[in-house]
Amino acid sequence: MVLRTESLESGYMDERTINMDEVPELSSGWREFARDFVPGMDRPEHCHREAQLLYAQKGVMLVRTSDSVRLIAPFQALWIPAxxxxSISFLADTQMRSLYFSDDALxxxxxxxxxxxxxxxxxxxxELFSAxxxxxxxxxxxxxxxxLVLRLVVEAEELGAALPIADDEAFGPLQSEILSRRLWSMTMEEASSRLSLSPKTFSRKFNRALGMTWRDWMARARLCASLDLLLSGRTLKDAAFGAGYADQATFTAAFRKLFGTTPGAMQKSARRA
Structure with missing residues (x-):
């Protein structure tokens, strides 16, 4: 099967082949779930008998599993095995959409x-989720x-631009507060003081827990949070300021470096979908 797929950045179409022998034809064994959430709401820890494809049509959510915490923003989907x-925490007005697939289907x-x-x-x-x-x-x-969604998931690019969140009682709540309140001006000294740690100890523990420096994490957090602003229809200038950038050009350059496309191209793609 040959699919014509659209490039976010260029707007041109290209072709890629999906191996039909690797993907089952569903006749049953799937269901859907849709619900809207407001900031501060949570879904307590739970699991499903089916595999779950989780998508935020709008909004930002934190999904915690036993090994990590992931921020899922628009333009990202999360595959959770059966x-x-x-558990899920919602940091903004979020339209959560899920498809579930049984073991037999997979x-x-x-x-x-x-x-x-x-x-x-x-x-x-x-576009398929929306329809x-x-x-x-x-x-x-x-x-x-x-x-078709399942076939696309098989071939979907796995993102390396995910935002890591620590699963502990110190860094995790601090990171969640920064994201929900958009505290982009918080320095490492301020953050270490909140946790009653010296900056040196904070830096060492943060690097070990997250695999990146405080500065790099804050930069990535700002860009991930800007995805929700872009999807909500805010101007590029508003998205830049909301992400803590002084000007749109700097925001665009950083955004493109992380996501491989410009915020303008991503926003136009969302409008078409």
Missing amino acids: GVRH HRLKHLNDRVRVLAATPLIR LFSKKVPPATALLMTN
């Missing part, structure tokens, strides 16, 4: 269920669309 315990995709994955929610995936959850699609058509 039986993986997780019996030929065992490799997909070996771990949690942060995936790129391409324009086509976003599936509009409730205007006949059941037979919804089945075809769900099959």
Whole structure:
């Protein structure tokens, strides 16, 4: 099967091939779930008998599993294998959409269920989610669309630009507060004082827990948080200021370095979807 896919950055179309032998045809074994959340709401720790494809049509959420905490913003999707315990915290008005797939439906995709994955929610995936959850699609058509979503997930790019959140009682709550209140001006000295640590000790422990420096994490957090502003229809200038940047040009350069596309191109793609 050959799919024509749209490039976020260039707007041109290219082609790629999906191996149909690797992807099952769903006839059953899937279901959907949609719910909107406001900032401060949580879904306590739980697990599902099915694998879950989790997507924020709008908003930002923190998903905690036993081994890590991941921030999921628009243009990202999260694959959670069956039986993986997780909890979710919502940092903004969020439209959460999920598709669930049973073991029987995924019996030929065992490799997909070996771990949690942060995936790129391409324009086509976003458009399919939007249509599936509009409730205007006949059941037979919804089945075809769900099959296509699963095929796209098999080939989806795994994102290395995810934002790590510490799963402990010190750094984790501090990071969540920074994200929810957009405390981009907080210095490492201020952060270490909050935790009653010296800056040197804070830096060492933070690097060990997160795998990056405080400065690098703050830079990435600002850019990840800007995704929600872009999707909500704010101007590029507002998104830049909301992410703590003094000017749009600096914001655009940093955004492109992390995500591989410009904020303007990403916003236009979201509008088309």
